[in-house]
Amino acid sequence: MKVLRDLFRDYRFALSFCVLCLLLVLAVLTIFSPYDPTLWGVVPRDLKPSREYLLGTNSKGQDVFWQATFAVRNSLVISVIAGTVSRVIAVLVGMVAGYKGRLTDRVLMFVSDSLLVIPLFLIIVMLAMLIRDKMNLVTLGLLLAFFGWAWDARVIRSQILSLREREFTQTAILSGTGTLRLVLNEYMPFATPLVFSTLINNMSWAIGMEMTLAVLGLVNLDIPTLGTMLQWAISYQAMLLGYWWWIATPVVLAVFLFVALYWLSVSISEYLDPRTRIQRVGV
Amino acid sequence: MNQTILRTEKLKAFYVLDVLGTRKVVKAVNEVDLEIRENEIYGIAGESGCGKTTLLKTLYAAIEPPLRLIGGKVYYRVNGEEVEVSSLSREEKRKLRWEYVSYVPQGSMSVLNPVIRLKETFRDFLDSHVSGKTKDEAFAIAREHIAALGLPQKILDAYPHQLSGGMRQRVTIALAALLKPRIIIADEPTTALDVVVQRGVVQLLKDIQQNLRNTIVLVTHDMGVQANIADRIGIMYAGKMVEEATTEGIFGDPLHPYTRYLINSLPRFGDKTTRESVPGSPPSLINLPSGCPFHPRCPYALEICKEQMPGFVKLDNNHKVACWLVGEGGNGKAS
Amino acid sequence: MEKLLELDRLTKVFTLGSVISRVRITATDSVSFYIKPAEIFALAGESGCGKTTVARMILGFEEPTSGAIFYNGKKGTKNEKVWFTEGIQAIFQDPFGTFNPLRTVDRYFFETVQNYKLAGSKEEAIRLIDEKLRAVGLSYEEFSGKYPNEFSGGQLQRISIARALLTNPTLLIADEPVSMVDASLRMSIVNLFKKLKEELGVSVLYITHDLATAYYVSDRIAIMFRGNIVEMGPVEKVLMEPKHPYTKLLRESIPEADPNKRWDTVITLADTEYEEYLRAGCKFAGRCPDVMDRCKDEVPPDIYVDGVLVKCHKYAGE
Ligand SMILES: Nc1ncnc2c1ncn2[C@@H]1O[C@H](COP(=O)(O)OP(=O)(O)O)[C@@H](O)[C@H]1O
Ligand SMILES: Nc1ncnc2c1ncn2[C@@H]1O[C@H](COP(=O)(O)OP(=O)(O)O)[C@@H](O)[C@H]1O
Ligand SMILES: [Mg+2]
Ligand SMILES: [Mg+2]
Numbered sequence: 001m002k003v004l005r006d007l008f009r010d011y012r013f014a015l016s017f018c019v020l021c022l023l024l025v026l027a028v029l030t031i032f033s034p035y036d037p038t039l040w041g042v043v044p045r046d047l048k049p050s051r052e053y054l055l056g057t058n059s060k061g062q063d064v065f066w067q068a069t070f071a072v073r074n075s076l077v078i079s080v081i082a083g084t085v086s087r088v089i090a091v092l093v094g095m096v097a098g099y100k101g102r103l104t105d106r107v108l109m110f111v112s113d114s115l116l117v118i119p120l121f122l123i124i125v126m127l128a129m130l131i132r133d134k135m136n137l138v139t140l141g142l143l144l145a146f147f148g149w150a151w152d153a154r155v156i157r158s159q160i161l162s163l164r165e166r167e168f169t170q171t172a173i174l175s176g177t178g179t180l181r182l183v184l185n186e187y188m189p190f191a192t193p194l195v196f197s198t199l200i201n202n203m204s205w206a207i208g209m210e211m212t213l214a215v216l217g218l219v220n221l222d223i224p225t226l227g228t229m230l231q232w233a234i235s236y237q238a239m240l241l242g243y244w245w246w247i248a249t250p251v252v253l254a255v256f257l258f259v260a261l262y263w264l265s266v267s268i269s270e271y272l273d274p275r276t277r278i279q280r281v282g283v
Numbered sequence: 284m285n286q287t288i289l290r291t292e293k294l295k296a297f298y299v300l301d302v303l304g305t306r307k308v309v310k311a312v313n314e315v316d317l318e319i320r321e322n323e324i325y326g327i328a329g330e331s332g333c334g335k336t337t338l339l340k341t342l343y344a345a346i347e348p349p350l351r352l353i354g355g356k357v358y359y360r361v362n363g364e365e366v367e368v369s370s371l372s373r374e375e376k377r378k379l380r381w382e383y384v385s386y387v388p389q390g391s392m393s394v395l396n397p398v399i400r401l402k403e404t405f406r407d408f409l410d411s412h413v414s415g416k417t418k419d420e421a422f423a424i425a426r427e428h429i430a431a432l433g434l435p436q437k438i439l440d441a442y443p444h445q446l447s448g449g450m451r452q453r454v455t456i457a458l459a460a461l462l463k464p465r466i467i468i469a470d471e472p473t474t475a476l477d478v479v480v481q482r483g484v485v486q487l488l489k490d491i492q493q494n495l496r497n498t499i500v501l502v503t504h505d506m507g508v509q510a511n512i513a514d515r516i517g518i519m520y521a522g523k524m525v526e527e528a529t530t531e532g533i534f535g536d537p538l539h540p541y542t543r544y545l546i547n548s549l550p551r552f553g554d555k556t557t558r559e560s561v562p563g564s565p566p567s568l569i570n571l572p573s574g575c576p577f578h579p580r581c582p583y584a585l586e587i588c589k590e591q592m593p594g595f596v597k598l599d600n601n602h603k604v605a606c607w608l609v610g611e612g613g614n615g616k617a618s
Numbered sequence: 619m620e621k622l623l624e625l626d627r628l629t630k631v632f633t634l635g636s637v638i639s640r641v642r643i644t645a646t647d648s649v650s651f652y653i654k655p656a657e658i659f660a661l662a663g664e665s666g667c668g669k670t671t672v673a674r675m676i677l678g679f680e681e682p683t684s685g686a687i688f689y690n691g692k693k694g695t696k697n698e699k700v701w702f703t704e705g706i707q708a709i710f711q712d713p714f715g716t717f718n719p720l721r722t723v724d725r726y727f728f729e730t731v732q733n734y735k736l737a738g739s740k741e742e743a744i745r746l747i748d749e750k751l752r753a754v755g756l757s758y759e760e761f762s763g764k765y766p767n768e769f770s771g772g773q774l775q776r777i778s779i780a781r782a783l784l785t786n787p788t789l790l791i792a793d794e795p796v797s798m799v800d801a802s803l804r805m806s807i808v809n810l811f812k813k814l815k816e817e818l819g820v821s822v823l824y825i826t827h828d829l830a831t832a833y834y835v836s837d838r839i840a841i842m843f844r845g846n847i848v849e850m851g852p853v854e855k856v857l858m859e860p861k862h863p864y865t866k867l868l869r870e871s872i873p874e875a876d877p878n879k880r881w882d883t884v885i886t887l888a889d890t891e892y893e894e895y896l897r898a899g900c901k902f903a904g905r906c907p908d909v910m911d912r913c914k915d916e917v918p919p920d921i922y923v924d925g926v927l928v929k930c931h932k933y934a935g936e
Contacts (some may be wrong), residue, residue, distance in 0.1 A: 123922040141827070169713040170679065174707055175726050176733030330800050331771065364769035420915035447666070447891065475798065477664040478871040483887045485873070505801050507830075507873030511880050529838050530877040548805045549875045558834070560806035596868060 007271055016263035019256055021268035027073035035063055037070040037224045049245050056245040059236045068249050070224040075207050075257070078225065081141025086148035091195060093149065093170055094156025095183050099164065109157070115150035124209065125145070128218040135220045140213075144206045152198045156191050163187050193272030200265035204258050211254065226250045226257075260262045285320040286596060287360065288498050289342065289466055294355035296341045309568045311337035313522035314355070316595065321360075321465075324492055324499045326530070328506060328515030328545065330565050334522040335502045339468050343386045344368045344376055359384065359466075382412055384466040385459040389474075393575055394455050395443040401454060402426075402439040405461065412462055425461075431494075432457050432487060449480030453487050459490045467491070468500045470512065473508050485512050508546050510534055518542050521566050521576035524595060528602040539602045540581050574608065584609055586616075621688070621790055623676070623706075624652040628685035630671050634892075643895045645671040647845040648685070653789065656819040658811055660832040660853065663842035666891040669825045673793045676728065677708055678822070689789075704717055704734060706866045707782035711794040713774035717766040724762045730784045743823060750780040753818075754810055772803035783820075787873075790814070793825045830872045830894050834858045841865045843896050846899035851926030861928045863906045900931065908932060 007013045035042045041061035049056040055064040097108040124147060131139060163169065163186070172182050207226065212220050214227025221228050229250040233239075238246040293316060298309035311334040319325045327335055347534065357368040361383060371379070380386075388394065396404055405425035409416055416424070427435055434453060443451055452472055459467050469488065473481040489512060492499050503509060509516050509530070516533045518526040519540065527538040532557050537543045544561040563580035566572055572579050578588040587607050595605040627648040634641045645668040653659045674680040676687060678694070687694045689705060709911055717723050727747045735741040750756040754776040761839050766774060775795060782790055792811070796804040807839050808831050814820040826832050832836065832839055833853055840850040849862040852915070860866045867885065886905050894901050905914040912932055918931045 007697070167710040167712060168718045170677070170710065171716050171726060171778070172718075172729070173679075173732040173780070174677075177729055181729075185721070185725075186718050189718070330802050416803075421747050427733045449887070478829070478868060478873075479664045479827075479885070480887060482873070482881060482885060483870040485881070486884060497786060505873070507801075510875045511873040534877050545802050546875060548802055550805070550808075551868075551875070552830065552833055552872075555834060557809065557812075558805045560772075560804065560809070561802045564773060578710040 007269075009268065010267045010271070012263040013267035013271075014207070016260040016267070019260040020264065023072050023076070023253070023257060023260070026069045027076055029069045030066075030073050033066045033069060035066055037067055038222050045249060046243060048242075057242070058233070058243065058246045059238070059241075060232065064246055064249050067224050067229060068253060071226045071229045071250060072257075073228070074223055074225040075210060078141045078144070078210050079203035079206040082144035083140060084149060084202040085142060085145035085197050085260070086202055087152070087195050089125050089145070090149035090152040090156060091132050091191065093153040094191070095104045095160055095187065097153070098157040098160025099179065099183050099187075105157070109154070112150040112153050115147060119193050125213070125216065125218060128213050129200050132218060132220070137223065140210065140219060141206070146208055148202050148205065152194065152202075155194060159190060159194070160187055163190060193269050196272060197269030200268070204261040207254065207257060227255050230254075285322050286380065287318045288321045289360075289500070290317065290358040291342070292356045293359075294338075294341060294357065295353040296337055296346065297353050298337075298350050301442040303599065307569050310522050310571060311568055313535075314586055315407075315519075315522075315524050317342075317524070319498055319500060321498055321515040322492075322496045322547070323379050324488070324501055324512055325425050326509040326516040327500065327502045327519055328504055329514060329519035330504060332559075332565055332568070333519050334568065335504075335519055336470055337522075338519070339386070339470050339500065339502060343384060343468055344371075346384070381408065381459070381464060382413075383461045383464055385462070386457050386466045387459045387467065387469040387472055389470040391537070394458065395451065395459075397443050399520055400440055400442060405458065406440070408458060409591065428461055429457060432460075432490060434487075447480075449476050449483065452476060452484055457490070460495065464497065465495075466498045466500065466592055471479055471504075473503055473505060481508065488512060503549050505514055506549055518545070521571060521594075522568055523576065523605065525577070525602075525603075525606070526604045527595075528604075529600075532600065532602045536602070537600065538598075538609045539577075539606045540583055540608070575605075620655060621652040622655045622657075622690065623823075624650075624688040625676070626650055626686045626688065628672065628675060628687065628707055628757075629683045630668075630675060630680065631683045641892060641896070643892065644845045645895075646675070647846055649842075649845075651840050651847065651850060652659060653821050653823060655788065655821055656815055657663065658815055658822045658824055658836040660826060660836035661842060662826055662829055662832050662838040662839060664827055664868070666844075667842045668845045670793055673708070673791050673823070673825055676706065676791055690800065700879070705787055706784045706789045707785060707787040708791040708793065709775065709778045709782055709795050710742070712798050713771045713778060714766060714798075715807075716774065716778045719766050722765055723769070723774075726781055727784065730781060734785050736784060746784065750783045751777070753783060753814075754780045755779065755806070770803070771799045775799055775807050779814075781816070783818075787820065789821045789823065791825075793824045794827070795824075796831060797827065804831060811835055814875045819847055827868075828872070829857055829868055834904075840858070841868065842895075846901065846929060847927070848902070848929045849926060855874060855924065857927050861923055861933065862902075862927060862930050863908050863932075864902045867905075900929075 015202070039139060043053065043057045043061055043063050045057060045059050045061045047053050047057040052062050053065065055068065057063055093108050093112065097105040127143060128135065150215065168186060172186050183197060210219065211227035211230060214225060215230045215234065219228065221231060230247065233247040288436060293314045294312055295314055295423065296312040298311055300307040300309065314602065315338060320390065325534055327338065329335055340346060340350065341352060343358060344357065346376055352369065358365045359368060390406050403421050403424055406418065406421040409421045409424060425439060429436055429439060434457060438446060438450060438454060446454065456469065456472060473484050485508060501513060513530050515527065515529050517524050520541050526542045533542060534546060537546055540610065541561065548558050548560050550558055561580060573588045575588045575592055578584040581588065593605045593607045598604050627650050628646055629644065629648055630642045630646045632645050633663065634643060649672060661672065663669055673678060675682050704760060718727060728743060731743045736769065737746050744758060751757055751761060751852065755771065757775060761777065789835070796807050799807060811822045813836055817823065824832065824836055831921045836853050838851065839853045839856050840847045841856065841862065843864050847858055847867045856865060857869060860869050888905060894904060897903060899915045900913040900918050903909050913931050916927050919934055920927055920929050923933050
């Protein structure tokens with residue numbers, strides 16, 4: 001894979017890639033978990049990290065390490081759902097609005113502008129309260145996806161608008177290329193860097209949003225995620241009682257996740273930037 | 284003959300690129316010797332990609348990575364004394380800029396700040412070099428300057444994007460002349476303008492030169508423009524100077540086959556006979572042909588042209604040429 | 619007389635600015651001309667005088683405000699661009715903008731072949747592409763799999779012509795095809811138009827501001843100024859004995875490659891093109907050396923002088 005080899009030259013990419021891999025390994029480890037993460041009292045409570053309980057145990061009688069593996073997995077699932085679904089919406093809306101123009105454009109941009117101006121956070125909180133009972137990984141992912149596309153759709157639309165004026169659009173039309181193929185072949189390569197970098201940004205936003213909702217107690221607290229782990233730790237006064245391992249685990253994992261995703265997005269978007277790309281294919 | 288004001292010695296400036304691990308060297312300026320005099324318009328012509336812009340950047344001492352000065356020196360004559368430019372400190376260079384030497388870059392929009400009115404740009408320019416002027420004094424100087432150059436005064440109240448390309452180009456040139464520099468370096472100021480506006484720009488440059496009696500280094504690949512404005516012309520090919528002479532010399536008696544192609548390919552009114560472009564395409568500066576870089580495109584190439592670069596020799600009446608076919612071409616030591 | 623393409627009083631009005639300060643610009647004002655088979659017709663004028671607008675309307679990228687376009691006698695309507703892509707092809711000003719910098723150039727060739735069903739198999743397609751590339755002095759080997767930035771401007775412009783030739787068009791619209799190509803390579807493009815005309819019988823609408831190449835290559839020429847054709851006729855007559863003061867100005871503004879023939883007169887330039895577009899009478903009145911009173915408020919009539927159409931009061935009888 002030439003692409004990967006090129007990307008690994010960037011230390012930021014290499015580092016963040018390794019961190020993400022580690023986190024993925026954690027997520028995969030859930031398969032081997034000796035405990036059901038939803039059950040309480042499966043191990044002695046409040047133990048310090050030790051050889052037997054790598055990251056100690058919590059006041060609910062759960063092994064923090066195995067809880068963390070589930071938390072990482074579930075948080076990643078939510079963010080991937082939110083990220084990809086919102087990217088698909090953003091690309092579709094942006095491209096259709098940009099290329100079709102006129103009424104289609106105005107309607108779609110009205111919707112996206114509305115999403116941009118309303119206080120997103122409050123709406124999400126309210127909706128989360130409404131569907132709290134039905135809240136699971138998928139519904140939460142979709143809920144976040146629905147609110148995460150508006151800005152990027154706008155950016156893609158304006159990109160298409162300027163590409164439409166470029167002469168190669170006319171060359172493609174004169175070559176007999178139809179609208180759909182034109183948009184996919186000619187414009188998509190310009191939008192991909194944006195889609196990739198915002199995909200990753202959107203994923204970290206979703207993780208952050210989930211944590212916020214969890215700390216506010218607005219999600220299903222039985223499903224272990226980075227957010228619910230933190231929520232439980234806070235509600236049991238883990239900090240006050242000196243059970244630092246319980247609270248530190250989700251926080252440290254979240255920080256690693258955020259930094260890794262950020263670096264990944266920066267290095268990938270730099271790699272995909274049309275300008276550096278042109279240099280690379282050059283002479 | 285006027286004194287030399289700008290001189291280079293075996294100037295070499297290459298782009299050193301690191302394209303994903305492989306090093307590539309673009310030999311954009313390769314052993315260029317120039318002697319540009321006071322009170323003259325010196326034209327530099329050549330195909331795009333032959334290193335004209337790079338040469339100007341090194342003359343203006345605006346060398347930034349990936350461009351690197353590999354060898355050679357640039358000298359300015361400041362107040363009768365020759366100074367070597369790379370030995371100057373950053374502050375000294377800054378002081379010379381716009382006051383002693385100014386640069387109109389290609390495309391030239393970059394000089395104008397897009398978010399302020401042009402008169403503010405003019406004032407910023409004055410402020411950075413002449414202290415103690417009030418706002419109104421500065422505007423008055425700008426207005427006077429603009430009027431003296433025959434540009435409409437109302438443009439001072441406009442933003443750059445409100446002007447047409449040709450007007451912007453002329454404003455940039457006016458700005459470059461504001462502090463009465465001894466040298467103005469202009470990169471393709473007429474390219475991509477239509478003929479009438481192009482004529483206006485040429486008119487402006489000539490006016491400025493006549494008023495200030497200074498030196499203008501003018502790059503353009505358009506030989507028609509060169510014929511109209513330049514006093515002496517240097518022809519550049521693949522990073523090297525291949526011919527230099529007075530404008531009359533270049534047009535009346537072109538010696539290098541490349542120069543001849545440049546001149547003969549121009550269409551003329553009243554003559555519909557077929558004209559040929561230079562055959563082939565420009566060489567890659569990363570991978571230069573051996574010997575004379577023009578030999579793959581030259582219909583008169585000899586054996587020796589493939590092996591050795593001819594020296595840049597001076598014939599009589601200050602006509603210099605680097606070609607094995609010409610005069611004692613072989614006399615100059617090949618480098 | 620056979621007419622390949624005919625424009626009949628083609629008008630395009632653009633509305634600029636906001637609701638408060640609205641300006642209406644007639645970018646082309648009743649422009650009529652025709653192009654014969656195997657003819658190079660030049661449309662010349664300085665930038666912003668409506669040349670590109672004419673080209674875009676012919677290609678169907680812009681809807682005329684009024685007027686009609688006929689191709690081979692058939693009228694083109696909004697829904698039925700009969701002539702459009704197969705018979706009329708185009709090449710553009712900026713060779714580096716003609717192709718998507720992120721895609722290889724050959725993709726456009728294969729797409730054209732596929733979309734117009736020009737070949738049955740890949741081999742046949744390559745043969746056809748190679749044939750067209752050879753017509754412009756290139757070959758399939760030196761072009762396949764490369765990105766636009768791997769070619770020089772002159773090469774790209776020739777590639778662009780080769781692509782246009784794939785459908786065997788009868789008319790090429792060339793909008794300033796050489797203005798961004800090196801002067802030393804211009805002739806290779808211009809000579810190509812001559813060759814296409816002579817060998818393949820292709821007509822060319824050659825749009826330019828450079829009268830020297832227009833003289834060299836074209837048969838007839840129209841000089842455009844701010845939406846109007848001000849002079850039109852055989853190129854020898856129009857350019858060797860220019861009648862309209864604007865043609866004279868354009869003609870003199872071509873720098874001659876002769877240091878003994880430098881410009882000695884001073885010219886005035888337009889401050890903004892919009893002011894000239896909004897003039898009531900002759901649009902050139904603001905810069906014309908021969909301006910008369912009536913030029914300022916009366917639109918000059920179209921007059922035939924010596925087989926040349928001139929739009930100027932100077933030639934109107936009393
Ligand atoms: N920033 C850069 N990085 C790498 N190569 C460059 C850069 N700028 C110019 N070049 C290369 O240097 C050569 C000379 O360029 P330039 O001086 O701009 O030529 P000209 O002005 O004559 O068109 C060209 O081959 C060009 O591709
Ligand atoms: N899409 C457009 N909207 C508004 N004005 C336009 C548009 N296209 C062209 N114009 C205006 O029409 C005039 C003619 O433009 P154009 O046809 O591009 O001239 P040329 O090709 O001769 O330079 C110009 O004043 C230009 O600003
Ligand atoms: Mg340049
Ligand atoms: Mg145009």
